[in-house]
Amino acid sequence: MANMAQAIRMALHYGESKMGVKDIFGQDVGAPLGGVFTATQGLKTAWNTPLDERGIIGVAMGIAMAGDRCVAEIQFCDYIFNTIDLLKIAGNTLWCTNGQIQLPMVVMTPVGAGIRGSVYHSHSVDSWASRLAGWKVVMPSNPLDAYGLLLSAIEDPNPVLYLKPKALMRVRGDDLIPGEPESEKELKAMIDAPIGDRSKWKARWPELSKYQVPIGQGKITREGDRMTVVSYGRHLLLCNEVADKLREEGIAIEVIDLRSIYPYDWRMISSSVRKTGRVLFVNEDTEVTNFGEHLAYRVTQELFYELMARPRVLAGKNLPGIGLHASLEDASVPQKHEIEQEIRECLAEIP
Amino acid sequence: MATKSTASPSGSSRVSKRPMKVPMKASAPAKKGAPSTKIFSGLPKELLLPMHDLMVKSRVLEERLIKIYRAGESYFWIGGPGEEAWGVPLGLLGKKGQGLQHDWWHLHYRCTPTLISLGMEMIDSVRLMMNKATDPSTGGRNFSNHYCFPQWNVAPVTSPIEVQYPIACGTAHAQKRVKGGGISIVSGGDAGTAEGDFASCLIWSSRKGQELPVLITVQNNRWGISTSYEGQHGESQIADRAKAFGIRSMVIDGNDPVETYLKVQEQMDYIRKTGKPAFIEAMVSRLYGHSSASGANRVEGEVDALMEFEKKLLKSGLLKDADAKQIWAKYEAEGVAAAEQARGEAAPFADSVWDHVYVGSENADWRKF
Numbered sequence: 001m002a003n004m005a006q007a008i009r010m011a012l013h014y015g016e017s018k019m020g021v022k023d024i025f026g027q028d029v030g031a032p033l034g035g036v037f038t039a040t041q042g043l044k045t046a047w048n049t050p051l052d053e054r055g056i057i058g059v060a061m062g063i064a065m066a067g068d069r070c071v072a073e074i075q076f077c078d079y080i081f082n083t084i085d086l087l088k089i090a091g092n093t094l095w096c097t098n099g100q101i102q103l104p105m106v107v108m109t110p111v112g113a114g115i116r117g118s119v120y121h122s123h124s125v126d127s128w129a130s131r132l133a134g135w136k137v138v139m140p141s142n143p144l145d146a147y148g149l150l151l152s153a154i155e156d157p158n159p160v161l162y163l164k165p166k167a168l169m170r171v172r173g174d175d176l177i178p179g180e181p182e183s184e185k186e187l188k189a190m191i192d193a194p195i196g197d198r199s200k201w202k203a204r205w206p207e208l209s210k211y212q213v214p215i216g217q218g219k220i221t222r223e224g225d226r227m228t229v230v231s232y233g234r235h236l237l238l239c240n241e242v243a244d245k246l247r248e249e250g251i252a253i254e255v256i257d258l259r260s261i262y263p264y265d266w267r268m269i270s271s272s273v274r275k276t277g278r279v280l281f282v283n284e285d286t287e288v289t290n291f292g293e294h295l296a297y298r299v300t301q302e303l304f305y306e307l308m309a310r311p312r313v314l315a316g317k318n319l320p321g322i323g324l325h326a327s328l329e330d331a332s333v334p335q336k337h338e339i340e341q342e343i344r345e346c347l348a349e350i351p
Numbered sequence: 352m353a354t355k356s357t358a359s360p361s362g363s364s365r366v367s368k369r370p371m372k373v374p375m376k377a378s379a380p381a382k383k384g385a386p387s388t389k390i391f392s393g394l395p396k397e398l399l400l401p402m403h404d405l406m407v408k409s410r411v412l413e414e415r416l417i418k419i420y421r422a423g424e425s426y427f428w429i430g431g432p433g434e435e436a437w438g439v440p441l442g443l444l445g446k447k448g449q450g451l452q453h454d455w456w457h458l459h460y461r462c463t464p465t466l467i468s469l470g471m472e473m474i475d476s477v478r479l480m481m482n483k484a485t486d487p488s489t490g491g492r493n494f495s496n497h498y499c500f501p502q503w504n505v506a507p508v509t510s511p512i513e514v515q516y517p518i519a520c521g522t523a524h525a526q527k528r529v530k531g532g533g534i535s536i537v538s539g540g541d542a543g544t545a546e547g548d549f550a551s552c553l554i555w556s557s558r559k560g561q562e563l564p565v566l567i568t569v570q571n572n573r574w575g576i577s578t579s580y581e582g583q584h585g586e587s588q589i590a591d592r593a594k595a596f597g598i599r600s601m602v603i604d605g606n607d608p609v610e611t612y613l614k615v616q617e618q619m620d621y622i623r624k625t626g627k628p629a630f631i632e633a634m635v636s637r638l639y640g641h642s643s644a645s646g647a648n649r650v651e652g653e654v655d656a657l658m659e660f661e662k663k664l665l666k667s668g669l670l671k672d673a674d675a676k677q678i679w680a681k682y683e684a685e686g687v688a689a690a691e692q693a694r695g696e697a698a699p700f701a702d703s704v705w706d707h708v709y710v711g712s713e714n715a716d717w718r719k720f
Contacts, residue, residue: 022528050558055517055551062521062535065506066451068528085511097499097507098490099707133715134708157710216720266720298717 001172002180002187007143008039008108008164009191010177011150012071014208016045019154023063025049026056026073032198036075037110037169041193042203053079057086057107061093064105069154074109076117077125077163084128090159091134106153106160111139112234112284113333114167119321121166122329124285126232129161130262130294136215137261139163141236142173145259148213156215163261165233178209218265220272224252227278227347230269230295232258235282235334242340253343261291266298273299277308278346284333287315309349314342371398371443372616386668391609396669402443402608403664403675406435406657408682409464412473415686416480416495417639417647424694425480428647430496431461433638434570436656437605438464440612441568444619445469445536447503452531455504455522457515459539460496461570462508469503473682474689481690484699491699504533512543516552516567523556523563527626534564534622541632542575544589556628557596565628566618567593570605572637577645593630605633606656 002010015021023045026035030048034041049056053074060072074080080087093101113122129137136158140146146164153160172184181187190204221236222243231239236257243253254272258264273279279299281292292313299311314334316322322332391399413432420428431438442465445454458465463476475487479498482491488499488507499507506518519537526533537552556563569589573580586592593600599621603614611633618629636653640646664670708715 023524050551050554052547052551052554054548055520055555058514058517058548058551059521059524059555062455062518062523063525064521065518066455066522066525068525086514086517089509089511089514093507094710095707096489096493096497096509097501097707098486098488098492099710099712100499100501101507102710136709158713263715263717263720266717294717 001174001184002143002177003170003172004140004143004146004164005037005039005169006187006191007146007177008150009041009043010180010205010208011147012040012043013203013205014151014210015069015071015154016043018210019069019151021045021069021071021154023047023068023070024073025059025070027051027075029073034193035073037164037166038193039164039169040073042191042201053083054086057083057090060105060107061086061090061103064103064159065101069104071106071108071154074107076121076123076166077109077111078120078123080109080125087132087135091132093134094158095134102157103159104157106150106162108162108164110164110166110169112165112167113322113329114234116324116326116329117166117322118324122322124283124316126163126261126283127285127289127291129163130291132161134159136160136263137163138215138259139165139233139261140259141165141168141233141257142171142175144173144175144177144211145213145219145257147177148211149215149259151210152212152215155212160215163233167234168237171237178211179206180208181206213259216260216263216265218259218268219257220254220268221257222247222253222255224254225275226252227280227343228254228256228269228272228276229280229282229339229343230256230258231282232261233283235284235339238334238336238339239282242336242343245340246343251347264295269295269299270303273303274306277306278349280312280314280339280342280346282314282334282339284316286318287313288318290315308351309346312342312346314338371395388667388669390663390667392613394609394612398612399664399669402439402612403660403670404678405439405468406464406608406660407678408473409435409439409467410657411679411682411686412467412476413463413639415473415690416476417643419477419480419690420643420647425482425495427643428480428495429460429642430639431463433572433636433653433656434461434605435464436608436660437570437611437633437635438462439468440608441465441536441615442468444612444615446533449502449504451526451529451533453504453533455506455519455526455533455535457506457519457522457535457537458498458508459512459515459543460494460508460510461540462498462538463496466498466500466505469500469505471498471500473685474692477686477689477693478696481693482698483693484697485693490703513539513546513548515539516548517555519565520552520555520563523565527564532623534566534619536566536568538568538570540575541569541571541573541580541589542578542583544569544592545583553593553596553598557598562627564622564626566615566622567598567628567630569632570635571632572635574637574641576641588632590630590632598628598630600630600632602632602634605635606654606659608656608660
């Protein structure tokens, strides 16, 4: 099974060979490194840029404006913040021109904690991104979705922010990507750049097929009727683990992988909450004006009389940074035991 | 897409959509008794008079926009009166059209003269000024001079200054790939060069072996709203910064349409021939201050490039006084008529706010997810 970095690499290869992507670029995205998480190794259209995030976003906008497809990368989302007004303009260009100028561009960036990345390699941007009107925002939690969401992002005529949960880049999924060889060793030999001299190395790509995850469509990863838990990215896997543990106690938790932050799958959320009457939203961006709060607000407004307990949000602490020491990081972003505790407390509430 | 005809309904004279190629030095000897073009560096009458015509049109339009603002028929004015001698020749020299084979324009909000020389009609600027649904640039959504004309590769003008500089590198990158002779032209003000985006453009366009076909320009009016050049810059000339990147750069008198025409032509030729960037710092006037926020009143002591040019044309005999008056009157009438027409046109519907958030007006309202 491919890991998420390999899945993204294969999606980009499919994009450049079958979907008209002409440029994949960012800091250290081209040879010899092929991305700090190796997600762009071996791609024929990948190239390196200056260390200039605003330049990267601006150039992506220009390429898209000119009618070409591109995928740009900001090396870590911690460094995307100085591009925020360019992202805003990218999101409002179609609207401001009354529908005249489209910007079909993808910006991908690693997000979240979980790798002991200290203050500037642990940020999240999903809540900020949810306020970038005109953008679509997605985040996969497994390699197959990473592949399918990226193909949808490339195909979409709007700007799409593709958030990569950095702690999952080496995590393998349960499903083969269409065309991927079954042997992990074989895939590695085909598409992983060798250690050392790479100057003569070329990737041997498997015959991949098109597989897309529609933007705006969530997925139920655990079925249940006692409570709904909605998450995405790294924390989706933690929610699954907690649900599996509780299932052993006979408590059936329904877990939704939102996959798209905007537009989001409200039908899936509302249908599940109507069934369970209880809901917890989990993500690791900071907690004040968190995207989960918007979802909790909407649940309160639209499903109030069907609730058995108050909606809950578990998110990152409202801190200026995520400290390097494990004790600091763990105290800053939601941990598995905290998810379990929130679920148990919610289940214990009596209306 | 084919280029639109440059003939205007008002019957104004225009130069051909293809820029007139002018030798850099000698000019053909004038016929005996004919007015001399010597003081115009040999630029022919067939270019000089249409340039003057377009400069007048742009000036009259801008002054009409200010009157519309003063009449309370618009919320805000910002524009480019005083930059006609820079903007009109620039627009005439571009390879006009849609697609990568043509030039891309990344302009700022003092670009009316360039748009006029590209073929924009007064009425379309007035519609933008009066926030009408018929405004072809924004549908009533944005400020005056925030133009967008995809049929001429005119990228949307935005209020945040200088963001257009790295975006221009993107279109230039795509143009370089197709090798069709199209270049990207970017303009901005002197104050905005303090933004990092300006430096991004210099860096991205000049990397060895990866140079981009960009004409990088700065219109230096020596003001940033109310702050003087000296209060914002340590460098003597902004062009010196481009030189540091090995970019062929020059400072020109942007109040002289002849010098502008010749120097822009020279730089454009260089870019099209080499695929490398070039830089122009044009010294220009700001005749009505920053915007309506500072009153939009005529400022004393600034060179009026249009009147200086007209004086020279009259003195040389290339332009007759009666003809000059007729040109001014013609555009004055066109401006009045444009305002009257736009006044009667529809405003945007309130429920159109959700249109074009996404392509095809795909639903973007979370209430309807």
